[in-house]
Every structure is written in structure tokens, then in C-alpha cells.
Amino acid sequence: MTGQTLSMAQPPLVDLTGWRGHLTALGVVAFSILTLFFADVQSMAAIWWHSSTFGHCLFIPPLIAWLVQQRLPGLRQMEPVAWAPGLIWLGLGALAWLLGAAAGVAMVRHGALILMLQGATIALLGPAVTRALIFPLFYAFFMVPFGEELxxxxxxxxxxxxxxxxxxxxxxxxxxxxxxxxxxxxxxxxxxxSGAKFLIAMTAYGVLVCNVCFxxxxxxxxxxxxxxxxxxxxxxxxxxxxxxxxxxxxxxxxxxxxxxxxxxxxxxxxxxxxxxxxxxxFDRKPGDPWFDPRRLQPETPPQRSAGRVAGGALALIVAAPLWLATTAATAERLPPRIDLPAVPGWIRSDTPMAYPWKPRFDGADHFVFGRYRNADGQVVDLAIIAYDRQEETRELVGFGQGAADPDSQWVWSSPARAPHDARGEQITAPGPVVRQVVSYYVVGGTPPTGSRPGVKIATMKARLLGQDQRAVAILISAEEGQGARADAAIRAFLTNIGDIQLLADRSAGIR
Structure with a gap:
């Protein structure tokens, strides 16, 4: 049109300034974290609900909300800012999740979720607000079910x-x-x-009391x-x-x-x-301020782009599962079947057990089990378990996995003697019937180990770097009996069976 200037209408931009804008950006990032890692959120909540040891964790989210509510009067006097260095904490959380997922350690993955949510809060609300919320943010770690090792x-x-x-x-x-x-x-x-659930719950309760009352x-x-x-x-x-x-x-x-x-x-x-x-x-009085807003944020901070920081946060949280999915495609195949070895001086035996025993390895691709007897009357049980790769619910070591099946009558009773590259433990069933078990673990052709952390580290390395992920467990066990020492029978069997590394590699199809 002559003499007139047309102006193109610009689409309205989302206002990400002030508390409303920053909380909106934080909500989007937090929702993305909880959605992308929903399987871990679900598994963590299931532990809270089903395990009496971690039932107290159900109270932690409401307690965190209460702790934040107590700090609202001071927070209203502050101004949130987008702070890009906070993405470092979120990135550490994403890296921790990657390591925990690669090693198959649920506790690390659960802790990583908390780190990522903390990092999002730090990055999108700023250092001053973070200092004001430092205890509620720290207390969120008590949502992680930890302490079973105790x-x-x-x-x-x-x-x-x-x-x-x-x-x-x-x-x-x-x-x-x-x-x-x-x-x-x-x-x-x-x-x-054992008192573990009381000790864990008391730790969470005691830390809360320390902040609120002292x-x-x-x-x-x-x-x-x-x-x-x-x-x-x-x-x-x-x-x-x-x-x-x-x-x-x-x-x-x-x-x-x-x-x-x-x-x-x-x-x-x-x-x-x-x-x-x-x-x-108690030396904290009711009504005492939790912090001084003017000291934490002496002047109004400059506004930065919360949108860009939120975009960086989303990129970081997507990178971790994407990397793991890429390396998972490199898993090698196991042989179609594995057989129990012929052991010089020992023959297969069908002698009945004093109490039925079978180790537990959920989701194993191969599981073979046999009983051997030698000329001296010593009797030993051998189990060989193989996985083409390890993942959640398919692990060499983990809760409920190994010599003592928690759904059976066998219970762990004490450590036992074992070679330096194996794990020794004594388990007991009603009777009582006592067994000694020596366990070897091999991941991707690495030397045998009895160290559970060592297995996790080897698994993590293989999955992160796309290396051979085949894994084998070899368990050798004997019952204690009248005049028959279990450890003596196991030592005799180990002497005759030869190289454990070779047996594991053949079971995995490595050589």
C-alpha cells in the first residue's frame, strides 16, 4: 500500500524473568529429567514403598517442601538469576548417571537424579538463592535408598x-x-x-534435627x-x-x-x-531467621537468559542415555550352549544335598550346575553362569544376586577363606546346614576377581567404551559335614580344575 508501512507482527515470547519465569524454566527442566529417567524414578519410589528399610524416604519430599516453605519470607526478598556455571553440577549428575547405568549400580543412578535436579535449581535460580536453599537441596539426598551395604x-x-x-x-x-x-x-x-533400617532412618532424622534445632x-x-x-x-x-x-x-x-x-x-x-x-x-529458637537475604544478595543481580541456560541443561541430560544406547549395540554373542568341564580326579555325582541349594542370577543367558565327587569322598558343587551383557535385572553382582538367594532359606552368615582372586562366604540353611562358597567373576576376558566393586568397575568400563561386555560367574561350593571340611574339598577341586580364567573365557566364547 502506498504511503503506508506494513509491520510484521512478532509472536509473543515467553517471559522468563522474575520468579514466575525462572520457576517456569526450572519446572520444564525438572519435568524433562523426571520423564527421561522415569524408570529410575519409578524404581526408587518402589523401594520406598516396598522396603521397610527405606519406608522413611516417603516422608522426605514433604519435609523438603516444609523446609522450603519455612524459608519463603526470606526468598521473597531475593531475585533469581540464570547462572550458567550451575550447569557444571547438572553435568556432573548426568555423568554420574552414565557411570551408574554403565556399572549397573542403582544407588548411583538414583543419586545422579538428585544431582541433576539440584544442578537445574542452581543454574536457573542462581547462587544466592541456592545458598538460601542449601539445606533443603542437601536433604534431598536422603531420598536415595542407600545403606544396604551396612x-x-x-x-x-x-x-x-x-x-x-x-x-x-x-x-x-x-x-x-x-x-x-x-x-x-x-x-x-x-x-x-541388623538394625540397619533404624540406623539409616535415624541418620535422616538426626540431620533434620541438627538443622532445625541447633x-x-x-x-x-x-x-x-x-x-x-x-x-x-x-x-x-x-x-x-x-x-x-x-x-x-x-x-x-x-x-x-x-x-x-x-x-x-x-x-x-x-x-x-x-x-x-x-x-x-537446643540453641535455635522458634522464629529465628534461616538466613539474611541482604547478606546473600546485597544488590539486585543483572538478568540473564534463563532460556539459554535451560536449553543447555536439556542438552546435558539427553547426552548421557544417548551415549549408553550407542555403546550397547556393540555387545558380543555367547556360544549357543556351555557344558560343565571334565575335572581330572573327579566324576559327576548325583549324591543328594543335605539341603537344596542353587545360586541366584536373574536373567542369565546360560546357567549350568553340577555335582562332583573324588576318590576321597569329597563332594563339590560347580555353577557356571554367563551373560552376553549386563543391564538392570541382569547382573553378576547386585541385590539378591549370588550364593544366597533371598527368596530361599539360605542366608549369608559370615565371610570365608578363598583364593586372593575370589570371594569367599559362608551361608546357612535350616538344620543347620552350613556351606562355603567361593565365587569368581570375569567381565570381558579380564582376570578373575571376587571383588564386587571390581566387577562393577569392569562392567562400567566395558559399557562406556563399547568393549567386550560378556560376563561369567563361576561358583564352587561344598557342605560342611561330619569329618568333611568344606574348604578342604574346595581347595582340592580348585587344584584339579585348572585355570579359572580359561574356564571362564571358554564359557563366554572368548577362546
């Missing part, structure tokens, strides 16, 4: 404490691993009796030390009291007593004792 040592600690109290009370008792024998009966310090670090340290030590000691007293009740009355009465004192009621009593003892020493 169960075996805590079982032994509880057993030793129980023996100590039994000796003081004059009750005759004998301890073998996590099993205690008295004139009344045979008692097991089971995983549920201002000075010496008082916080003393409180935490006392709370954790009391949890361990009280669990030992509970186990001792159960055995003492059985000794003075009957096993049925002891079972009834244990059911009454065991569980969260017991934990609640310990919490009350801890809080009643610490109450006079």
Missing part, C-alpha cells in the same frame, strides 16, 4: 553385642557368624534384625554421634532381650516379645529418648 557388618555387630550382654547375664551361648546357640535354641541375627556445629556433631550410637546399642539390647526371654520362658514367648518391641514402635521409643536427652541443649 546390613552384613551390622548383623555381626548386633551378634557381638548380644553375646556381650548374654555373657554379662550369665546365659551360656556360642556364636558362629550371625548365629547364636543357647540351651534354649538356635537364633539367627537376620537382616531385619545452630552450632559442636552440638550438632555430639547429637548425631549420640543418636547413631544409641540406635546401634539399643538394637543390640533388643536382640539380647529376645534371646533372654526365650531362655527364661519359651521360644514362642520370645517371638511374641520380639513382635511387640520390633518395628517402628521401637524406633519411636528411641527417638523419644534421643529428643528428651537433647532438648535442654
Amino acid at each position: 546390613v552384613p557388618p551390622l548383623q555381626l555387630v548386633t551378634a557381638h553385642l548380644t553375646m556381650f550382654f548374654l555373657d554379662l547375664s550369665g546365659v551360656p551361648a556360642h556364636m558362629e557368624g550371625i548365629f547364636i546357640t543357647t540351651p534354649t535354641g538356635y537364633f539367627e541375627v537376620a537382616e531385619a534384625c 545452630r552450632t556445629w559442636p552440638r550438632r556433631i555430639i547429637f548425631m554421634s549420640g543418636a547413631l550410637l544409641l540406635s546401634i546399642l539399643a538394637n543390640g539390647v533388643r536382640a539380647f532381650a529376645t534371646i533372654l526371654v526365650a531362655h527364661l520362658t519359651t521360644i514362642d514367648a520370645a517371638v511374641g516379645f520380639d513382635h511387640v518391641v520390633y518395628g517402628w514402635v521401637f524406633f519411636a521409643i528411641i527417638m523419644i529418648v534421643v529428643m528428651a536427652t537433647a532438648w535442654p541443649f
Whole structure:
């Protein structure tokens, strides 16, 4: 049109300034993280719901929301900024997820989710707001189910404490691993009796109390030390009291007593004792400010592009699973079948077991199992397990995997002697029937190892670099019997079977 200038209408841009804009960008990135890694979110929530050890984790998200709500008056006086260096923390989280997924370590993947969410918060709200929210952000780590590794040592600690109290009370008792024998009966310090769930929950609760009720670090340290030590000691007293009740009355009465004192009621009593003892020493008053907004952010910061920072965050979180999917395509194939080896001086035997035993390796591509006997009457069981590659629910080492199937009557009782490149453990079934098991693990043709962390590291390296991912477990086991030592039978079998590395490589089809 003559004399007139047409102006092209520009599409409206999303306003990513101020609290509304930055929280919108943070919401988009957080939603993307939770969606892309939903399988890990789901597995973490399933652990909270189904495992009594981590039932307390269900309370952590509401507690974090409460902690943030407590800080809202100070936060309203601050201004969020987009801060690109915060992407470093998010990138570390993405890298941690990649390493955890490659090694098959769920705890690392779960922790990595928290790191990525923290990194998104740091990058899209800025350093000043992050300092104001430092404790709620840190407390989010307690959503990660961790601490299962404490169960075996805590079982032994509880057993030793129980023996100590039994000796003081004059009750005759004998301890073998996590099993205690008295004139009344045979008692097991089971995983549920280790006190691990109380110790883990007390750690989460104690850290919260340290922030909410104390201002000075010496008082916080003393409180935490006392709370954790009391949890361990009280669990030992509970186990001792159960055995003492059985000794003075009957096993049925002891079972009834244990059911009454065991569980969260017991934990609640310990919490009350801890809080009643610490109450006079609280030095944070109700209504005390959590932080000084003017000190954290003395002047209004310049506005930066939250959109660009959010885009960088999205690129980082997509890169990790994309890399892992690329390297997964390089997995080598196993032979169509594997056979048990012929061992000089040993013949296959169908002698029945004192109690049925079979190691557990979920999702194995090959699983062969056989029993051998030599001229001296020694009997040994051999299991060979092979995977073409390891992934979630298909692992050489992991929760529930290995010599003692948690769904069976076999339970881990103590470490046992083994060659330097193997893992030795003693397991026990009703009877009692005692077995020793020596386990070798080989990943991608690497030297045999009995180290579970070593297996995870070798698996992680193979998956990250696209190397040979074939994995083999070789378990050699024998029962303890009248005049027949399990470790002697295992040593004799190992002498005759030859090179474990060669057996593993042939089972995997490497040579």
C-alpha cells in the first residue's frame, strides 16, 4: 500500500524473568529429567514403598517442601538469576548417571537424579538463592535408598553385642557368624534384625534435627554421634532381650516379645529418648531467621537468559542415555550352549544335598550346575553362569544376586577363606546346614576377581567404551559335614580344575 508501512507482527515470547519465569524454566527442566529417567524414578519410589528399610524416604519430599516453605519470607526478598556455571553440577549428575547405568549400580543412578535436579535449581535460580536453599537441596539426598551395604557388618555387630550382654547375664551361648546357640535354641541375627533400617532412618532424622534445632556445629556433631550410637546399642539390647526371654520362658514367648518391641514402635521409643536427652541443649529458637537475604544478595543481580541456560541443561541430560544406547549395540554373542568341564580326579555325582541349594542370577543367558565327587569322598558343587551383557535385572553382582538367594532359606552368615582372586562366604540353611562358597567373576576376558566393586568397575568400563561386555560367574561350593571340611574339598577341586580364567573365557566364547 502506498504511503503506508506494513509491520510484521512478532509472536509473543515467553517471559522468563522474575520468579514466575525462572520457576517456569526450572519446572520444564525438572519435568524433562523426571520423564527421561522415569524408570529410575519409578524404581526408587518402589523401594520406598516396598522396603521397610527405606519406608522413611516417603516422608522426605514433604519435609523438603516444609523446609522450603519455612524459608519463603526470606526468598521473597531475593531475585533469581540464570547462572550458567550451575550447569557444571547438572553435568556432573548426568555423568554420574552414565557411570551408574554403565556399572549397573542403582544407588548411583538414583543419586545422579538428585544431582541433576539440584544442578537445574542452581543454574536457573542462581547462587544466592541456592545458598538460601542449601539445606533443603542437601536433604534431598536422603531420598536415595542407600545403606544396604551396612546390613552384613551390622548383623555381626548386633551378634557381638548380644553375646556381650548374654555373657554379662550369665546365659551360656556360642556364636558362629550371625548365629547364636543357647540351651534354649538356635537364633539367627537376620537382616531385619541388623538394625540397619533404624540406623539409616535415624541418620535422616538426626540431620533434620541438627538443622532445625541447633545452630552450632559442636552440638550438632555430639547429637548425631549420640543418636547413631544409641540406635546401634539399643538394637543390640533388643536382640539380647529376645534371646533372654526365650531362655527364661519359651521360644514362642520370645517371638511374641520380639513382635511387640520390633518395628517402628521401637524406633519411636528411641527417638523419644534421643529428643528428651537433647532438648535442654537446643540453641535455635522458634522464629529465628534461616538466613539474611541482604547478606546473600546485597544488590539486585543483572538478568540473564534463563532460556539459554535451560536449553543447555536439556542438552546435558539427553547426552548421557544417548551415549549408553550407542555403546550397547556393540555387545558380543555367547556360544549357543556351555557344558560343565571334565575335572581330572573327579566324576559327576548325583549324591543328594543335605539341603537344596542353587545360586541366584536373574536373567542369565546360560546357567549350568553340577555335582562332583573324588576318590576321597569329597563332594563339590560347580555353577557356571554367563551373560552376553549386563543391564538392570541382569547382573553378576547386585541385590539378591549370588550364593544366597533371598527368596530361599539360605542366608549369608559370615565371610570365608578363598583364593586372593575370589570371594569367599559362608551361608546357612535350616538344620543347620552350613556351606562355603567361593565365587569368581570375569567381565570381558579380564582376570578373575571376587571383588564386587571390581566387577562393577569392569562392567562400567566395558559399557562406556563399547568393549567386550560378556560376563561369567563361576561358583564352587561344598557342605560342611561330619569329618568333611568344606574348604578342604574346595581347595582340592580348585587344584584339579585348572585355570579359572580359561574356564571362564571358554564359557563366554572368548577362546
